[in-house]
Amino acid sequence: MYVSRKARRAVAGITRTRTCPPLLNDGGAVREVLDRISDKWSLLTLGALRSGPLRFGELEKAIGGISQRMLTLTLKHLVEDGLVSRTAYPEVPPRVEYEVTALGKTLVPLVIALAEWAIEHRDEINANRGCSPSE
Numbered sequence: 813m814y815v816s817r818k819a820r821r822a823v824a825g826i827t828r829t830r831t832c833p834p835l836l837n838d839g840g841a842v843r844e845v846l847d848r849i850s851d852k853w854s855l856l857t858l859g860a861l862r863s864g865p866l867r868f869g870e871l872e873k874a875i876g877g878i879s880q881r882m883l884t885l886t887l888k889h890l891v892e893d894g895l896v897s898r899t900a901y902p903e904v905p906p907r908v909e910y911e912v913t914a915l916g917k918t919l920v921p922l923v924i925a926l927a928e929w930a931i932e933h934r935d936e937i938n939a940n941r942g943c944s945p946s947e
Contacts, residue, residue, distance in 0.1 A: 848893060853878055853886040855923050858912060861896065862920045865911035895919060 848854065853875070860866065860874040872883055887910055890896035895916035901907040912920060 848889060849895070849919065851886075853882055854890060855926070857883070857886050857890060858895065858916060858920055858923050859927065861910060861912045861916075862924070865899070865909040867907065867909055871910060890916070 849858075856875045856878070857871065860871055866874060868883070868887075871887075872878060872880065875883065878886075887896060887898070891898050891910075894913055897911050897913050899909050899911070901909070
């Protein structure tokens with residue numbers, strides 16, 4: 813019978829403590845948060861969840877182009893940070909839904925604003941890069 817590492821640690825009474833980033837005075841916490849939420853998959857995941865809860869497959873389709881592994885990791889990190897909640901329902905077959913938390917909802921308008929800015933300035937940025945507007 814397979815027993816996960818997490819389960820073995822729990823039985824042995826071993827707990828893993830997380831180290832939190834340093835205080836804001838050195839910018840460490842800001843870097844930590846920005847590193848976590850500024851990757852494209854986190855932003856796209858939060859954007860896809862803004863309208864309400866989605867199941868994993870629905871979320872994968874809504875985002876498009878993300879691998880199952882990357883979506884799993886992205887959701888894991890967003891759940892760890894308290895930006896997304898994961899609800900598992902005791903049904904057959906199992907059903908799991910992901911939803912933006914109250915904390916995550918404070919971030920969604922910023923994500924949308926960033927996306928709108930990128931769309932609005934896409935041609936100018938591409939021109940600066942030497943790309944034609946159709947690229």
